[in-house]
Amino acid sequence: MPRFIVNAAGGKQQVFELRNGEYIVGRENDATLLLPNVSVSRHHAKVVVEGQNVTLEDLGSGNGTTVNGNTVLQAKLQSKDEVKFGKFTLIFLSDQRVDEFYKGRCVRYMSLYEPRAAEVTHEDTFVLTKDALRALATQSRLVETARVVLIRDPSKFWHPEDRPLTFGGAEAMVGVNGWFIFGNVAEVGWVQARHVLRKKAWWVGVKINDVAISEDTPLKHNDRISIGESRFRYEGEK
Secondary structure, eight states: OOEEEEEOGGGGGGEEOOOOOOOOEESSSSSSSSSSTTOOTTTEEEEEEEEEEEEEHHHHHHHHEEEETTTSEEEOTTTTTTEETTEEEEEEEEEEGGGGTTTEEEEGGGBBBBOOOOOOOOSSSSOOHHHHHHHHHHHHHHHOOEEETTTTTTTOOOOOTTOOEEEEEETSEEESSSOOSSEEEEEEEETTTTEEEEEEEESEEEETEEEOOOOEEOOOOEEEEEETTTEEEEEOOO
């Protein structure tokens, strides 16, 4: 289904899914897409979803609505359109396969947008040692920044994060070339605070630095990955 990518607090990207119907965007509690900030009008805009057609209408908002920097009263949204409501910037993505990733991140792994996130109410704070904090920071950076880059076209890359990034045929997140490529033939997963390459199909060659693997194998920065006839590079913590 189509969706908005919402840049939430701290720069974390979250997903607001758009099913068929009407959505009121605003800061009032009855808004179906709540954007809680005074820069957003109580009932700022309306979004109408009818299958592949998604239209936007400003409802006389105080600060206006822009699409790709242009102020609009009405607009039909196209994939990757940047929509601004007050201080909030939302990216519209269609439900096409090409939009399963946004800037190398798998959309299905993003958390759902929740403006009313529950507050932590623990009376005591769990204190970590300095070494534990450093290790946690290293792991967080690896989850956030590590990526798998297509060697023949470095503009194409994917962030495995902390869930499996699958490689293979049409069902996989990342397509690979070669004979008898169907289903998921390999994946990059997260095991014990590091990324590993996992072979999923016996009939497809999977290698790291030209050495064939048959079991979970940890990845290091700049490792070369071969899956079928496709070549990738893993960029992790240096």
